[in-house]
Amino acid sequence: MSYNVRVWGIRERTDRRKPFMVRWTVNGREKSESFMTSGLAGSRRSKLVTAARDGEPFDERTGLPASELRAIKQRTTWYDLAHEYLDQRWDRTPGNTRRTLADAFAAITPALVLPGVTYPEPRVLRRALYSWAFNKNAWAQEPAEEWRKALDWMKRHSLPVSALTEADVLRAALDALCRKLDGKTAAAKTARRKRAAFNEVLNTAMEKGFFAENPSTG
Template identity: 55%
Template sequence: MTEWSYTVKIWAIRKRDYRKPYQVRWKVGIRPHSESFLTLGLAESRRAQLITAAREGEPFDVDSGLPKSLVAKERDISWYEHARNYIEMKWDHSPASTRRTLAEAMATVTPTLVKDTKGMPDARVVRAALYSWGFNKNRWKEDAPADVAKVLDWFKRKSLPTSALADRLLVRATLNALSKKLDGKTAAAGTIRRKRAIFHNALEYAVEAELLTENPLPRVQWKAPEQVAEEVDPACVPDPGQAAKLLAAVRDQSARGRRLVGFFGCMYYAAARPAEVIGLRVQDCDLPRRGWGLLRLRETRPRSGSAWTDSGEAHDKRGLKHRPRKALRQVPIPPELVALLRWHVTAYGAAPDGRLFQTNRGGLVQDTGYGEVWAEARSRALTPAERASSLAKRPYDLRHAAVSTWLSSGVEPQLVALRAGHSITVLFRVYAKFLSNGDEAANAKISTRLGQHG
């Protein structure tokens, strides 16, 4: 940690019989410092710098003897270099999906933080080079393709010093850049929030590295572009009858569909995320012959791409989303899902590691594979008008259907949030329309209660 002092004494220039005869001497606190110069003019210039800094009340670094402004200048590095240092600092403790998000954020803001745009390649080329190579630590030891190396060399030359971000107008321009997609359209609200949070964290790291004296972001009065609320659109959510038809269409379409009907069933009946179902093991399922069963969800297998994982495999392996690594979420499941999973275990068994769902070759279920099955199920189960709409467009809409069914059935929101793995805040924000649909039922309950004392 740097030790600063305001106690500074500067002596007159001393001339000696050396190769650099002109010596500037000063003291910070009780520690003496000196520098020698070839000419008197250079010595006078340095002494004037020190005197000006002392008169302006700057603190001096006890170790180097320099005022804070000169210390910052000597330590300063380019934004591109700082961003890579930030990525390196975060890398080992981040799951693969977070690594991708960090790289995407840095690849978005870095093109704004340049001295000029002369010779800058096409925006898509720049984004690909920065995202896939410049900010992917797994590839730093590889030789980048010539076209990528050319882009990265350009940023090494053109990147602004990190200290330039003390300029709040530059920070504002960077915030505007991270709120846009490559085509110039406004990014989604969640994307903007994530990128702004990462940019803020990178600036905090610059303060820690003493490249900035303070984080300028909180002082910039900037508001993200107006966004549509992040609510689930009821038009996307299948009702129980439609969900049953879709699951039947999955089962009946092919051998691959029969392998996946239980997979989709976990999303619909247990509100499980696809990445949670991929990692679900037989030993984490209680499947009684009668009545309700139980799923113990304990890990996710998100597909992040082999370039971002430590294992080199496409799927990462980690704990539940936004939960401690060993957290466990228990979800009671109705007899309908119990029957589906019992049939699945009888028909297909389990993978050597206990996974309930696997491909024909024993591999992890892929999003491309189950996505194709789902698209075919929609074409079979839905009417032409429904197929043309957003109804059940994504398999993830089954999870939304589960949560909305629970809410409309009168299950307490706190319990719904617990089973779905949401915070209560997120539940109220995302499922606001489904909560409001319960007003009439709530009013009826209140009237009944009041009537008991009438």
């Protein structure tokens, strides 16, 4: 976090789809956002200026004021985090590791939902997660209708990332990694691979400021 913030004037680029750019720096690191209209750009600039004048620190990595960053973290679900993690790693990850990640996330994600809810067709949900949500190669096409319904349900019911600091939630997640869809115990080697993948996502979440320490190792 830094209080060294400078907000520049709005820049217009007539050759762009979003021609109005808001630019600012946080401790010398330049950030920008583009908008369709000057009104939207002006509103965004005003919010940044107000936050800086009020003495609010800004995050150097994202460029966002602390209050905005907190709001984003509170809204971010486990499903969002896992999806983003896979998206960022996909192109530099070999095929076997991609399958391990998809398998781990498809196993754990249905366990990290709001209390008391269960999808009525768990096999459909798991297949939708493994074959589409956590398979970037499939994103070029829309998912099948039954998969889309399952994924929409998951987006609505996925727990916020912050819930993983709760012991019972973390325990449920780790237990899901050790079991097959039918409830039987998974092979120890398979469980270890899945747990390693889960742990990497938590490390990434820690680096982004969701946790002070990795909840699975702290």
